[in-house]
Amino acid sequence: MIEIENIKKSFDGKAVLHGISGTFEKGKTNLIIGASGTGKSVLLKCIVGLVKPDEGTVTYDGRDFTHGDKSLRTDIRREIGMLFQGGALFDSMNVEANVMFPLNVLTKMPQAEKLDRVNFCLERVGLAGVNKKMPSEVSGGMKKRVGIARAIVNNSKYLFCDEPNSGLDPQTSITIDNLIQEITYEFDITTVVVTHDMNSVMEIGDYILFMHQGYKKWEGSTATIAQADVPELKDFIFANKLMRTMIKK
Numbered sequence: 001m002i003e004i005e006n007i008k009k010s011f012d013g014k015a016v017l018h019g020i021s022g023t024f025e026k027g028k029t030n031l032i033i034g035a036s037g038t039g040k041s042v043l044l045k046c047i048v049g050l051v052k053p054d055e056g057t058v059t060y061d062g063r064d065f066t067h068g069d070k071s072l073r074t075d076i077r078r079e080i081g082m083l084f085q086g087g088a089l090f091d092s093m094n095v096e097a098n099v100m101f102p103l104n105v106l107t108k109m110p111q112a113e114k115l116d117r118v119n120f121c122l123e124r125v126g127l128a129g130v131n132k133k134m135p136s137e138v139s140g141g142m143k144k145r146v147g148i149a150r151a152i153v154n155n156s157k158y159l160f161c162d163e164p165n166s167g168l169d170p171q172t173s174i175t176i177d178n179l180i181q182e183i184t185y186e187f188d189i190t191t192v193v194v195t196h197d198m199n200s201v202m203e204i205g206d207y208i209l210f211m212h213q214g215y216k217k218w219e220g221s222t223a224t225i226a227q228a229d230v231p232e233l234k235d236f237i238f239a240n241k242l243m244r245t246m247i248k249k
């Protein structure tokens with residue numbers, strides 16, 4: 001479980017996060033949603049330690065990541081897997097080397113064990129046997145799968161996905177969303193997904209934190225989002241024509 005409490009961040013005197021709190025539970029797909037420029041990526045960066053919040057605390061399973069010492073922060077970082085926008089694969093490395101990369105950097109595992117682990121993860125994301133392909137030789141959806149395999153290869157306890165559907169067609173997006181959710185349940189990971197894709201919200205949102213202009217305006221689940229009485233959330237949901245027809249405003 002990851003808990004964030006009163007996270008505040010300003011850049012050059014301009015407040016971007018106005019005190020965000022929330023709880024991301026283990027074994028659930030937790031979504032941070034909201035319109036463009038509303039602070040989702042900055043919040044994600046605060047949670048994983050790429051940006052230091054001005055105020056507030058991020059706690060990983062009771063461990064204070066924000067104020068912890070270097071060794072605690074390093075321990076927690078080792079337990080984090082990240083799926084970046086576009087996959088962010090190393091173009092000069094084949095699929096196998098990309099997925100193995102965290103094991104090379106973070107572990108002293110023997111080569112044969114590393115390869116077993118890589119093959120297990122590639123198989124789990126539906127890419128058995130593509131080890132020797134280069135990133136340029138695989139589709140956008142496959143790149144995301146490779147990114148997911150890399151994010152979980154070191155038995156990550158926490159998985160962060162920044163806009164996992166960017167650049168994908170709707171059908172591939174749903175497949176990737178479902179894969180993220182299946183993996184979350186299967187390996188009991190605390191998963192946090194940043195998205196503005198309403199399809200994702202309705203497909204995989206076990207917990208949803210809605211942001212608007214740096215404020216948390218609502219939290220809940222797919223089961224309760226349609227009944228939410230928050231004007232900014234309604235505007236966000238019903239900007240999508242399909243959602244307007246599915247749920248009456």
Ligand SMILES: Nc1ncnc2c1ncn2[C@@H]1O[C@H](COP(=O)(O)OP(=O)(O)OP(=O)(O)O)[C@@H](O)[C@H]1O
Pocket residue numbers: 011012016034035036037038039040041042043196
């Ligand atoms: N390093 C930075 N320095 C200054 N301003 C920043 C920095 N990073 C983000 N911002 C500002 O913070 C605000 C929130 O940005 P953020 O990228 O978190 O939005 P977002 O909700 O993730 O948007 P999108 O969905 O388009 O990615 C924006 O106004 C952005 O310009």
